[in-house]
Amino acid sequence: MIKENDIYVVTGGDYTSEGIGLAKVDNFPIFINNLIIGEEAEIKITKVMRNFATGKIIRFTKMSSDRITPVVPETIHLAGCQFTQLDYAKEVEYKLSKVERALRVIGGIDFKIEKIHTAKNPYFYRNKTVLPFGKRKSGKVYTGLFRHNTHEIIAMEKTHLDDELASIVIAEVRKLIEKYNYEVYDEKSHTGQVRKVMVRVSHYLREVMVVLITKDEQIPNLDAFCRDLVAICPNITTIIQNINSEDTNVILGKKEKVLYGPGFINEELHGLKFTLSSKSFFQVNTLQAEVLYERALTLAGITKNDVVLDAYSGTGTIAILAAKKAKQVIGVEIVKDAVKDAEVNAKQNNITNVKFFKDDAGAFLTREIKNYNFSVVIVDPPRKGLSDEFVNTLLRALPPKIMYVSCDPATLARDLKKLTKKYNVEHIECVDMFPRTAHAETIVSLILRK
Numbered sequence: 001m002i003k004e005n006d007i008y009v010v011t012g013g014d015y016t017s018e019g020i021g022l023a024k025v026d027n028f029p030i031f032i033n034n035l036i037i038g039e040e041a042e043i044k045i046t047k048v049m050r051n052f053a054t055g056k057i058i059r060f061t062k063m064s065s066d067r068i069t070p071v072v073p074e075t076i077h078l079a080g081c082q083f084t085q086l087d088y089a090k091e092v093e094y095k096l097s098k099v100e101r102a103l104r105v106i107g108g109i110d111f112k113i114e115k116i117h118t119a120k121n122p123y124f125y126r127n128k129t130v131l132p133f134g135k136r137k138s139g140k141v142y143t144g145l146f147r148h149n150t151h152e153i154i155a156m157e158k159t160h161l162d163d164e165l166a167s168i169v170i171a172e173v174r175k176l177i178e179k180y181n182y183e184v185y186d187e188k189s190h191t192g193q194v195r196k197v198m199v200r201v202s203h204y205l206r207e208v209m210v211v212l213i214t215k216d217e218q219i220p221n222l223d224a225f226c227r228d229l230v231a232i233c234p235n236i237t238t239i240i241q242n243i244n245s246e247d248t249n250v251i252l253g254k255k256e257k258v259l260y261g262p263g264f265i266n267e268e269l270h271g272l273k274f275t276l277s278s279k280s281f282f283q284v285n286t287l288q289a290e291v292l293y294e295r296a297l298t299l300a301g302i303t304k305n306d307v308v309l310d311a312y313s314g315t316g317t318i319a320i321l322a323a324k325k326a327k328q329v330i331g332v333e334i335v336k337d338a339v340k341d342a343e344v345n346a347k348q349n350n351i352t353n354v355k356f357f358k359d360d361a362g363a364f365l366t367r368e369i370k371n372y373n374f375s376v377v378i379v380d381p382p383r384k385g386l387s388d389e390f391v392n393t394l395l396r397a398l399p400p401k402i403m404y405v406s407c408d409p410a411t412l413a414r415d416l417k418k419l420t421k422k423y424n425v426e427h428i429e430c431v432d433m434f435p436r437t438a439h440a441e442t443i444v445s446l447i448l449r450k
């Protein structure tokens, strides 16, 4: 039996879905941060749970030649930190095998995936950043990411995945918090004024949205704070105060006030204009999102005769791009603000053959399937995958073609297991949307079996 404080020598065999190294002792899984596949290390068991244990590296007995120097040194303290120290080509190889394995083990589908679209720049790609604040006794304010398994903020001048413009803006936000002497939020005591800062940057247009998440609504000198910030960072086109008074890990509260600018930023994708508000989903890696959309729509082979459903449509990106080729497109999305953004986006691009509905995708499909003769159904669900209702309705309605865009191989495989009762998997490819993390994005085209 494995016990706390036991010492073992183990070999990295895999990674968890969160990117933690995984080794086995007597077939029992041990999660060990910073262990690369193939590396050998002496570890100490730190905690034993029912189905797994966690361990800490004492020393490496064999290090991998795939290990590289991290671009941002502080990242060695983060969860999944070996991904910032792993040769990118190896990361990509791992992701392909992870998707293939999930499809085989969970989905019963044997498929050799030919293609993964790698990122030209695997760092500084995120167009959305959310960071917590810390304050030293000296009054100095810092931001950063949490140390593995803790809520201790590792102070970072710039983060390794976020657009560098966001890091520059956040540095100025920190200085102004010092200047106006705001108290930073403390999770334990649930006190303080400013909780977190969220920054959205449009990759192409370089517009910046700053969302200051505060505990209370009344914060002194916010006008001056905004004036100062905009004067220093002219890329900032809008500033929003989001009020989150709850004792919670949820980032954004319900109430928002626009302090400066229009309350949204603009972005351009494939030559089309998109407007994003603070709460709408937008793919975090703009360049790779373009690749993803281009591939998904090419594989979908949409023509002027097609009636397309874009389920889980977010701000309407896929629907609007599809509408340029299709007869009609329907988008369904559960977040109200995203639906509003999608409607604005269709309008400002003069797209008239698309309509968006605010609803649960499954409930919508079940209710509306008789009213539309969908020839192509595109789905792009969150990590939990499709709902049972959605899958069951699809299996009754049997549209000729389904394009499944997935950000979680396990739920993709689970859903494909059901869909392949009636559909053939025609093609699978991956797009690396989240370089330097364990997350894998997959596009699958399914054709109704004759």
Ligand code: SAH
Residues within 6 Å of the ligand: 281, 282, 283, 311, 312, 313, 314, 315, 316, 317, 318, 332, 333, 334, 335, 338, 359, 360, 361, 362, 380, 381, 382
């Ligand atoms: N296709 C879009 C969004 C994909 S992300 C894009 O590429 O930008 C998944 C989206 O599904 C999110 O916008 C989320 O709000 C939405 N969503 C989550 N659960 C849902 C549900 N039950 N019904 C409809 N949409 C849902």
